[in-house]
Amino acid sequence: SAVISQKPSRDICQRGTSLTIQCQVDSQVTMMFWYRQQPGQSLTLIATANQGSEATYESGFVIDKFPISRPNLTFSTLTVSNMSPEDSSIYLCSVRTRDTGELFFGEGSRLTVL
Amino acid sequence: AQSVAQPEDQVNVAEGNPLTVKCTYSVSGNPYLFWYVQYPNRGLQFLLKYITGDNLVKGSYGFEAEFNKSQTSFHLKKPSALVSDSALYFCAVSLGGNFNKFYFGSGTKLNVKP
Numbered sequence: 001s002a003v004i005s006q007k008p009s010r011d012i013c014q015r016g017t018s019l020t021i022q023c024q025v026d027s028q029v030t031m032m033f034w035y036r037q038q039p040g041q042s043l044t045l046i047a048t049a050n051q052g053s054e055a056t057y058e059s060g061f062v063i064d065k066f067p068i069s070r071p072n073l074t075f076s077t078l079t080v081s082n083m084s085p086e087d088s089s090i091y092l093c094s095v096r097t098r099d100t101g102e103l104f105f106g107e108g109s110r111l112t113v114l
Numbered sequence: 115a116q117s118v119a120q121p122e123d124q125v126n127v128a129e130g131n132p133l134t135v136k137c138t139y140s141v142s143g144n145p146y147l148f149w150y151v152q153y154p155n156r157g158l159q160f161l162l163k164y165i166t167g168d169n170l171v172k173g174s175y176g177f178e179a180e181f182n183k184s185q186t187s188f189h190l191k192k193p194s195a196l197v198s199d200s201a202l203y204f205c206a207v208s209l210g211g212n213f214n215k216f217y218f219g220s221g222t223k224l225n226v227k228p
Contacts, residue, residue, distance in 0.1 A: 042218045102148055102163050103148075105150075105157035105158040108155075108156070108157045
């Protein structure tokens, strides 16, 4: 398994500002992902964070809005840029280890944009 | 297109009674199936998975699930529900060896009443 720490756990932000979420894993992992969970809804994959290269974004998500970094195998950041109330969601970091198929999730970062 | 359906938004059951949370899937290829649980203000926790082998898989907290290929289902079950099982449950599928792409169902809220 993997232990994933995310911060901040929650924040209240003003419209037009940006916020960076950090994800730290306690072991080197192959794959890291960022998901969004809008209120009362399921999980939507934003992007795969690639170590040493640009993230791979899913349809509907773009780098200008959600820039992602992954400088090493245990750390990644997701920035939510120029926020609007529609960005109010839980953002979840997820990893897959080399020897298992399941995903492990962080506790999530709950963002409220006013 | 790949998809996962959880037909019930909510399931209510009395403590001590058996519970079932339903999941059906539609994928092209061999499905790998997962169940996750989310407690309030928490990330997702892995419960169990089906990759291959025995169709009945057992997981954490006394939960089990049965893979039924003909009905394309993977229902989550527990013989005797606990109040502490009350949470949001997500079914997910990934394709064959491509564990990078997970598709999540819409979630089912389980309410276990004393």
